[in-house]
Amino acid sequence: MADLDATLAEILGPRGWLSGSEADSYRRDWLDRYGAEPLGVARPASTDEVSRLLAACRVAGAAVVPQGGNTGLCGASVCGRAGGVILSLARMTAIGDVDGAGGSVEVEAGVVLDRLHQTLGSSGLIFPMHLGAEGSAQIGGLIGTNAGGSHAARYGMMQDLVLGLEVVLADGSVWNGLRGVQKDNAGYQLRRLFCGAEGTLGIVTKAVLRLHPAPKGRATALLCLASADALVAFGARLRSEAGEFVNGLEFFCDLGLDLVLKNLDGIDFPLESRAPFYLLVELTASSAKVPLDEILEEVLTAGMEEGLVTDGALAQSEAQRLAFWRLREEQPEGQRLEGTQLKHDISVPPGKLARFIAEAAPLCEAILPGVRLNPFGHLGDGNVHYNLSPAAGAPDFAGHGQRFAVELGRLASELGGSFAAEHGLGRAKIALANALRGAVERDLMGRIKAAIDPAGILNPGVIVDPVLARQNVS
Amino acid sequence: MADLDATLAEILGPRGWLSGSEADSYRRDWLDRYGAEPLGVARPASTDEVSRLLAACRVAGAAVVPQGGNTGLCGASVCGRAGGVILSLARMTAIGDVDGAGGSVEVEAGVVLDRLHQTLGSSGLIFPMHLGAEGSAQIGGLIGTNAGGSHAARYGMMQDLVLGLEVVLADGSVWNGLRGVQKDNAGYQLRRLFCGAEGTLGIVTKAVLRLHPAPKGRATALLCLASADALVAFGARLRSEAGEFVNGLEFFCDLGLDLVLKNLDGIDFPLESRAPFYLLVELTASSAKVPLDEILEEVLTAGMEEGLVTDGALAQSEAQRLAFWRLREEQPEGQRLEGTQLKHDISVPPGKLARFIAEAAPLCEAILPGVRLNPFGHLGDGNVHYNLSPAAGAPDFAGHGQRFAVELGRLASELGGSFAAEHGLGRAKIALANALRGAVERDLMGRIKAAIDPAGILNPGVIVDPVLARQNVS
Numbered sequence: 001m002a003d004l005d006a007t008l009a010e011i012l013g014p015r016g017w018l019s020g021s022e023a024d025s026y027r028r029d030w031l032d033r034y035g036a037e038p039l040g041v042a043r044p045a046s047t048d049e050v051s052r053l054l055a056a057c058r059v060a061g062a063a064v065v066p067q068g069g070n071t072g073l074c075g076a077s078v079c080g081r082a083g084g085v086i087l088s089l090a091r092m093t094a095i096g097d098v099d100g101a102g103g104s105v106e107v108e109a110g111v112v113l114d115r116l117h118q119t120l121g122s123s124g125l126i127f128p129m130h131l132g133a134e135g136s137a138q139i140g141g142l143i144g145t146n147a148g149g150s151h152a153a154r155y156g157m158m159q160d161l162v163l164g165l166e167v168v169l170a171d172g173s174v175w176n177g178l179r180g181v182q183k184d185n186a187g188y189q190l191r192r193l194f195c196g197a198e199g200t201l202g203i204v205t206k207a208v209l210r211l212h213p214a215p216k217g218r219a220t221a222l223l224c225l226a227s228a229d230a231l232v233a234f235g236a237r238l239r240s241e242a243g244e245f246v247n248g249l250e251f252f253c254d255l256g257l258d259l260v261l262k263n264l265d266g267i268d269f270p271l272e273s274r275a276p277f278y279l280l281v282e283l284t285a286s287s288a289k290v291p292l293d294e295i296l297e298e299v300l301t302a303g304m305e306e307g308l309v310t311d312g313a314l315a316q317s318e319a320q321r322l323a324f325w326r327l328r329e330e331q332p333e334g335q336r337l338e339g340t341q342l343k344h345d346i347s348v349p350p351g352k353l354a355r356f357i358a359e360a361a362p363l364c365e366a367i368l369p370g371v372r373l374n375p376f377g378h379l380g381d382g383n384v385h386y387n388l389s390p391a392a393g394a395p396d397f398a399g400h401g402q403r404f405a406v407e408l409g410r411l412a413s414e415l416g417g418s419f420a421a422e423h424g425l426g427r428a429k430i431a432l433a434n435a436l437r438g439a440v441e442r443d444l445m446g447r448i449k450a451a452i453d454p455a456g457i458l459n460p461g462v463i464v465d466p467v468l469a470r471q472n473v474s
Numbered sequence: 475m476a477d478l479d480a481t482l483a484e485i486l487g488p489r490g491w492l493s494g495s496e497a498d499s500y501r502r503d504w505l506d507r508y509g510a511e512p513l514g515v516a517r518p519a520s521t522d523e524v525s526r527l528l529a530a531c532r533v534a535g536a537a538v539v540p541q542g543g544n545t546g547l548c549g550a551s552v553c554g555r556a557g558g559v560i561l562s563l564a565r566m567t568a569i570g571d572v573d574g575a576g577g578s579v580e581v582e583a584g585v586v587l588d589r590l591h592q593t594l595g596s597s598g599l600i601f602p603m604h605l606g607a608e609g610s611a612q613i614g615g616l617i618g619t620n621a622g623g624s625h626a627a628r629y630g631m632m633q634d635l636v637l638g639l640e641v642v643l644a645d646g647s648v649w650n651g652l653r654g655v656q657k658d659n660a661g662y663q664l665r666r667l668f669c670g671a672e673g674t675l676g677i678v679t680k681a682v683l684r685l686h687p688a689p690k691g692r693a694t695a696l697l698c699l700a701s702a703d704a705l706v707a708f709g710a711r712l713r714s715e716a717g718e719f720v721n722g723l724e725f726f727c728d729l730g731l732d733l734v735l736k737n738l739d740g741i742d743f744p745l746e747s748r749a750p751f752y753l754l755v756e757l758t759a760s761s762a763k764v765p766l767d768e769i770l771e772e773v774l775t776a777g778m779e780e781g782l783v784t785d786g787a788l789a790q791s792e793a794q795r796l797a798f799w800r801l802r803e804e805q806p807e808g809q810r811l812e813g814t815q816l817k818h819d820i821s822v823p824p825g826k827l828a829r830f831i832a833e834a835a836p837l838c839e840a841i842l843p844g845v846r847l848n849p850f851g852h853l854g855d856g857n858v859h860y861n862l863s864p865a866a867g868a869p870d871f872a873g874h875g876q877r878f879a880v881e882l883g884r885l886a887s888e889l890g891g892s893f894a895a896e897h898g899l900g901r902a903k904i905a906l907a908n909a910l911r912g913a914v915e916r917d918l919m920g921r922i923k924a925a926i927d928p929a930g931i932l933n934p935g936v937i938v939d940p941v942l943a944r945q946n947v948s
Contacts, residue, residue, distance in 0.1 A: 101710040101825025102856065124714055148657050157656070159663060160634060164890070175914045179890050180823040182631070182855045183622050185670050186894035186907055187919045187937050189633060192666035196659050208890075213717035236575040240598055243687035243760035244718040286717035287769050295761050349654040351575025381656045382576070416638070416653050416682075420660035433660055440649045444926065445661045451925035452918065463661050 034075035055172030066199035068141020071133035074426025080461035109140030128155035146196030148422030153380025159195035164208035215284035219292035223312035224275035228354035248282035252376035260334035347421035508549035529646030540673035542615020545607035548900025554935035583614030602629035620670030622896030627854025633669035638682035689758035693766035697786035698749035702828035722756035726850035734808035821895035
């Protein structure tokens with residue numbers, strides 16, 4: 001490994017190769033659950049350097065672990081075993097010219113999402129990916145994890161926003177798939193396969209991203225919903241009456257509101273009444289001629305007449321709109337500040353969300369009486385972050401963490417959903433995948449991994465169980 | 475093979491196994507360019523029968539070639555060599571209950587697209603895939619070819635409309651990925667990989683499809699455009715001012731109009747003037763409160779003031795709307811009736827469509843002076859069917875077919891596009907892929923094929939060059 005250290009120092013230069021204490025800040029994942037000591041941190045400045053780095057690591061048999069903004073929640077961006085190379089593309093931050101007529105832009109993988117939003121600024125185009133971590137999440141990491149976020153029901157996940165990719169493969173060869181078209185059926189959909197592969201099949205160095213027209217009108221409301229059933233029924237009605245305008249359809253529950261109001265400063269709840277669930281509705285349109293307020297008010301009125309919506313307010317200013325969003329966006333932080341927690345990233349078909357919530361509650365109560373349930377998330381795509389806090393006064397979950405994960409994941413699966421909706425598998429959910437997905441599916445993934453990274457140097461231990469990976473190589 | 479014949483007859487029963495002359499109507503592809511003599515045609519009635527069939531074929535080493543409606547243009551649905559088994563799922567035609575609140579439906583692969591449209595009828599939901607062949611194209615074939623069609627810019631291609639899949643693999647094992655959620659990041663995006671794999675990785679037997687809200691308002695216009703540049707500029711303006719409403723943005727050229735008017739009966743051209751290009755614009759909205767006519771008229775007026783649009787009409791009735799669409803939809807038929815032709819399925823970034831058209835013309839003229847150029851297609855996603863007829867009076871293309879394909883494909887590639895936009899590779903474009911795509915890309919595809927179908931029995935000779943496939947197995 002001393003040889004590899006010297007080789008990488010030579011390939012990457014002093015700014016591009018950090019070892020010893022310089023590497024410390026890269027070592028652990030965001031939740032501080034994973035991360036063995038790396039050999040060092042590579043910070044290449046070009047695709048060519050990535051290519052040479054990978055070729056050297058392959059010869060040395062060293063693991064390569066790509067790390068974007070290190071905001072992932074499943075431990076995919078740090079080393080599973082000591083001696084791997086953490087690969088940061090934070091120096092590859094070019095943003096190409098915006099293709100206004102075509103609606104695309106080419107970016108390097110190290111671009112931080114928020115900077116892309118700012119760069120597009122007044123171009124008339126947006127990149128419609130928004131999530132809590134956008135101030136540090138990088139394009140490469142967003143692609144690697146196939147990020148979802150709050151607007152996925154309308155605009156899709158990262159795989160739907162990636163037109164083309166450049167990827168460096170395990171042997172250092174470079175796949176140039178930097179095309180800028182939606183329609184490209186010249187063989188297997190490689191660009192889709194690399195999205196969500198969490199760096200286990202190749203290192204994404206550049207991407208051509210699809211842009212959408214910037215909105216010219218907006219209407220935002222915060223609502224009280226009578227129940228989870230009401231949430232689902234009202235969501236379906238909104239989708240039917242305002243389908244293409246639904247930019248956000250975000251829900252949280254009364255416990256979540258309590259935790260935010262209790263644990264964060266400077267947050268007010270603007271409605272007069274409380275309710276089991278709250279829904280943030282945001283409509284946007286690319287034409288200023290669309291009467292969004294009127295459309296929203298009509299659906300609201302119908303929802304109130306049917307008893308689904310019990311209270312609500314339309315944002316009367318940009319400040320109020322941001323305040324509404326903050327109530328939703330601070331849900332994770334409100335709960336984090338409450339103390340130890342369990343996070344579950346579940347999806348179910350949107351029409352079955354109420355059933356999931358109804359059946360998950362007694363399931364959790366049976367495992368650990370009094371456990372506090374805090375479901376919130378994205379109603380449009382059925383993605384619920386079904387997070388738990390211990391019973392009031394209890395210090396922790398009494399060792400039941402994995403049981404909660406398995407039983408909630410199984411319930412989601414039975415309803416046609418997923419136990420890993422938008423956060424990925426990483427290292428954290430391999431055991432869950434082994435428990436909840438069939439052998440045929442896991443074998444397919446193992447075959448793909450073994451075919452594209454036969455030496456198993458790319459982010460080993462992530463997505464594919466290492467035991468399975470070895471079986472498929474032999 | 476006599477053994478296999480008997481085995482399949484036993485597995486599938488008399489209605490499920492056709493051989494001899496009964497198989498004749500399945501043998502050749504739609505354009506009658508491909509198709510060796512099959513051993514027979516399998517028409518299984520269940521996933522279990524598909525599974526047993528594949529296991530038997532694998533033991534016998536027989537090729538299995540899935541065939542949907544047999545409307546593909548690249549020869550993927552017929553045998554490359556004699557003795558293969560054509561697999562039709564035309565007896566698997568169940569359509570499950572529509573999940574109205576969630577917006578999805580489970581269907582079997584043999585369902586004809588048009589029947590799905592009819593079944594959804596007045597449900598308030600649509601499956602937004604429309605193409606010329608919808609009266610015979612089956613869901614399985616649409617998934618296998620990752621079909622695009624006229625609404626792809628808005629709603630996506632098949633891979634964007636497939637939430638879950640059931641796939642029978644080469645060894646007869648069944649992957650149950652019949653989930654109904656958009657967000658499922660539990661590992662590699664297998665559902666996306668099987669879309670567009672043209673039956674070379676597995677046999678799709680069932681799918682959960684995403685549905686969208688049915689439109690409640692519509693505005694349709696037929697326009698004269700001053701040039702290809704005007705087409706691009708006007709398309710960008712429409713996208714900016716009416717982005718989420720653009721349901722169709724279909725163009726054709728003056729030669730194409732000539733051919734339709736000359737070769738088909740009962741078609742009138744409703745505008746007073748002619749132009750280099752025509753554009754069919756259709757806006758739809760899920761809310762009846764959107765003033766679509768007004769939005770469209772405002773963009774039209776601006777386009778006329780800028781000299782982009784030289785004439786046009788808004789459809790005043792459903793009959794007129796259908797007449798506008800027919801002018802676009804009959805473009806392939808108008809040219810087919812003219813005699814021999816060359817079809818090219820190109821995509822370029824939408825903003826570069828004018829440049830492609832400007833540069834393709836002299837390129838074609840240099841290959842064969844007088845050749846008639848008939849570009850038409852989907853402006854929203856840059857997909858141009860750049861089809862050719864021989865020079866007036868000339869019988870054919872004087873042996874230059876492949877040269878046209880390579881040079882037009884190369885030009886599209888240089889502009890960031892694809893030589894195989896929505897029709898796929900099949901058998902017809904393997905040589906083109908070898909000429910136009912890099913070794914790394916082709917090797918990646920070969921590795922995936924070898925990993926998932928190591929014996930190479932699934933549609934051999936399609937997508938992956940058989941020589942490459944053999945290299946990756948060894």
